[in-house]
Each structure stands twice: as structure tokens, then as C-alpha cells.
Amino acid sequence: MSKIPVGWLDLVTELRVMLQLAYPTVTVSEMSADRGWLHVRVDDSALAPTGRQILDRRIQGYVTKSLSTCMCCGSGSGRDRADRRVVTCDECEKESCDA
Structure with missing residues (x-):
């Protein structure tokens, strides 16, 4: 499991806050930055099937956002x-960021 890049800290914090507020019975079992995008696994066994589908879509939104969020500075480019x-922006790529 890889550590979360500094540029994704706001994204991950937003995801965790959403989970705490909207899904207090759900726990995160894995969160990593493997292969250049956010990977999230949760224990959603307390949710009904419809609730799991909605949660999966919400999590997928954060995963999709990670594909365009710079791992160094957090910009959306x-x-x-x-x-x-x-995943880096052109500016951070020029600076050879160690993402």
C-alpha cells in the first residue's frame, strides 16, 4: 500500500468527512495511491444494497477526481x-516533483 500524496490531502479529507457525515457505519479498510489514482475500499456491510450502490458512486467520484488532481500541489489540472x-500538473512536472 502506498502513502497518500500531499497534493491529494484535501481530496482525501473531503472524502473522509463525507463518509463520516453521510455514512457513519461505514469504515475505510484501505486507501492508497497505487497506479496513479486513488484506491478506496470500505466495509459497507451495514448498508442496504441501494445504499451500497449510492456510496460506490460517491466514492467513484473521488477516484475520478484523483485522475486530474496533481499529486504534488493539488491543482485540478x-x-x-x-x-x-x-498525476501531476505541467508546472509540478517541470519542477520534477517526487509524487
């Missing part, structure tokens, strides 16, 4: 840097 498996 990040892009996948191919084989390096990182």
Missing part, C-alpha cells in the same frame, strides 16, 4: 504521466 504512474 493534473494529468497522468504514463509509465511513471503519477
Whole structure:
């Protein structure tokens, strides 16, 4: 499991707050930045099937947002840097950020 990049801290905090407020019975079992995007696994066994589907869609929104959020600075103009498996904006890429 990889650590969460500094540029994603706001994204992850927003996700965790949403989970705490909207789904207090759900626990995060895994959260990582493997392969250049956010991976989230939760224990949603206390939810009804419809609730699980809604939660999955909400989590997927954060995963999708991670695909364009710079891992270094958190800007929304990040892009996948191919084989390096990182998402950085052009400015941070120029500075050779260690994402």
C-alpha cells in the first residue's frame, strides 16, 4: 500500500468527512495511491444494497477526481504521466516533483 500524496490531502479529507457525515457505519479498510489514482475500499456491510450502490458512486467520484488532481500541489489540472504512474500538473512536472 502506498502513502497518500500531499497534493491529494484535501481530496482525501473531503472524502473522509463525507463518509463520516453521510455514512457513519461505514469504515475505510484501505486507501492508497497505487497506479496513479486513488484506491478506496470500505466495509459497507451495514448498508442496504441501494445504499451500497449510492456510496460506490460517491466514492467513484473521488477516484475520478484523483485522475486530474496533481499529486504534488493539488491543482485540478493534473494529468497522468504514463509509465511513471503519477498525476501531476505541467508546472509540478517541470519542477520534477517526487509524487
